[in-house]
Amino acid sequence: MARIKFKRPRGQFAVNLAGFFALLVVAVVITVLLVATRTRLEPTEPVERVWNVETWIAERRDHQPRMKVFGELAAGRSSEMRALVQGEVAAVGDYFRNGAAVAKGDVLIEIDRFEYETAIAELKASISETRARIAEAEANRDSETISLTQDKEMLVLLQRDLDRTTELHGRGNISDKSLDQAKIELTRQRQTVARREAAVKSNDAKVVQQRAALQRLAIELERAERDLQRTRLVAPFDGFLSEVNAQLGQRVSVNDRIARLVGAAQLEARGHLSDAQYGRLLADGGLDGRLARVVWTVGERELAYDAVIARITAEIRPETGGVTFYALLAADGLDLPIRPGAFVSIELPDRRFPDTVRLPSVAVHDGDHVFVVGPDDRLERRAVTPLARTENDVIVSGELNDGDAIVLTRFNEIGPGVLVRSPDRDTGSGDQTPARVSSR
Numbered sequence: 001m002a003r004i005k006f007k008r009p010r011g012q013f014a015v016n017l018a019g020f021f022a023l024l025v026v027a028v029v030i031t032v033l034l035v036a037t038r039t040r041l042e043p044t045e046p047v048e049r050v051w052n053v054e055t056w057i058a059e060r061r062d063h064q065p066r067m068k069v070f071g072e073l074a075a076g077r078s079s080e081m082r083a084l085v086q087g088e089v090a091a092v093g094d095y096f097r098n099g100a101a102v103a104k105g106d107v108l109i110e111i112d113r114f115e116y117e118t119a120i121a122e123l124k125a126s127i128s129e130t131r132a133r134i135a136e137a138e139a140n141r142d143s144e145t146i147s148l149t150q151d152k153e154m155l156v157l158l159q160r161d162l163d164r165t166t167e168l169h170g171r172g173n174i175s176d177k178s179l180d181q182a183k184i185e186l187t188r189q190r191q192t193v194a195r196r197e198a199a200v201k202s203n204d205a206k207v208v209q210q211r212a213a214l215q216r217l218a219i220e221l222e223r224a225e226r227d228l229q230r231t232r233l234v235a236p237f238d239g240f241l242s243e244v245n246a247q248l249g250q251r252v253s254v255n256d257r258i259a260r261l262v263g264a265a266q267l268e269a270r271g272h273l274s275d276a277q278y279g280r281l282l283a284d285g286g287l288d289g290r291l292a293r294v295v296w297t298v299g300e301r302e303l304a305y306d307a308v309i310a311r312i313t314a315e316i317r318p319e320t321g322g323v324t325f326y327a328l329l330a331a332d333g334l335d336l337p338i339r340p341g342a343f344v345s346i347e348l349p350d351r352r353f354p355d356t357v358r359l360p361s362v363a364v365h366d367g368d369h370v371f372v373v374g375p376d377d378r379l380e381r382r383a384v385t386p387l388a389r390t391e392n393d394v395i396v397s398g399e400l401n402d403g404d405a406i407v408l409t410r411f412n413e414i415g416p417g418v419l420v421r422s423p424d425r426d427t428g429s430g431d432q433t434p435a436r437v438s439s440r
Contacts, residue, residue: 051414075266080260082257083233111233161185240334310328
C-alpha cells in the first residue's frame, strides 16, 4: 500500500519560534516586576510588656486583730444519775426522756416506798421499846442508889456499935457472945452494901448499853429515812437528759445507771491555741479574764454568745503543743438552743500591734517582702516582717509608708523594675477593697 507524505510549510515554523521568544520575554518582565515590588521585612525594637495588677493601699496605724480558733462546746458540769436504793420503779417523771430539759428538783423516777416505810415503822417501834428499857434501868439504878446510901449509913452505925462493944468487952462488961453478934451484923451489912454497889453498877451498865442501842437505832432510822427520800431520784441542777435507761415497773439495784444529766448552766467552749498564738496573748496580759465571742453556725444562721476565758488546762501535751483553754459563756439556761458537743468558732482579741500595716496575705512573697508600685509605675521590693495572721490577712512591719500601692497580683515575671499599670492610689485605705486596674 503506498504511503502518503505531508510536508510542513516553512512559514509556520517561523511563527512558532516568534511565539516562544515572546512568551519568554513576558516571563522575564513579570519576574522583574515581582522582585521589584516584593515586601521587605525590617527588624523592629521589642515593646516592653505592661502588667495589669491589683493593689492594696497601705495605711500605718495600730492594729488589734481578732484571733479565731475552732473548738467544741462542753458542759460545765454533768452527772451520772444512778439509783441510790434498790426496788421497783413505781413512777417516772413527765420529762424523763432523752433530750428533755429538766429543772432542779424535778422527779426523774420514784422507786416503790413500801419496804422503806415498813423499815422505818419497825425502827421507830424498836426505839420506843429501847427507851422504855432505859427508863426501867434508870429507875432500878436510882432505887438501888438510894438503898445503897441507906445501907452505907447503917454500916457506919454498926461499925460504931462494934467499936463500943469491943471496948466494953475489954472491960469485961459484955460477954463474948455480944461481941460476936456485933461482928456478924457488921459483916452482914458490909455484904449488903457490896450487893447494892454491884446492883447499881449493873443498872448503870444496862443504861449505857440501852443508850448505845438507842443510838444505833437512831442512826439506822436516819439511814432508813434517807433511803426513803432517795426513792425519789430528782435532778440536782437544771440540765438536759440523755442516755435514759429506766422504765416503769423495772427493778433497779443500787448504783444502776438511770440517765445522764448535762448541765444547762456554765456552758464552756473548749479551744486550742498554738504556741505562737499563746505567746502573743501572754505578751498582751495573758488569757485569764480575756473577753471572747463564741459563734455557732446553724445552716445559714450564726448564733453568737459573749464569753470570758475562765481557765487553761493544767498540762500541755507534747504531741500537740500549745494550750487548751475554756471560755465560759455569759448566757445559760434551759431555753438556749445550743447544746454541748456543738462545733463552734471562738473569737478573741489578739495583742495590739502599734504602727503596722494590715494587708492580704497574698501580697507577701516568701514571707519576707512585698512589691510596691513606684512613682514611675515600676515595681520596688520592700522588706517586711509578718507579725500575725488572721484568716486571709497578715499584719506586717517594715519598709512601708502610708499610701504605698502594694501589689496583690502574682505572676511569674514579678520582680523589681517590672512595669505595671498602676491603679489610682487615692481609691481608699488598707481596710477597703483593693483597687482593680482595668486591662484596657
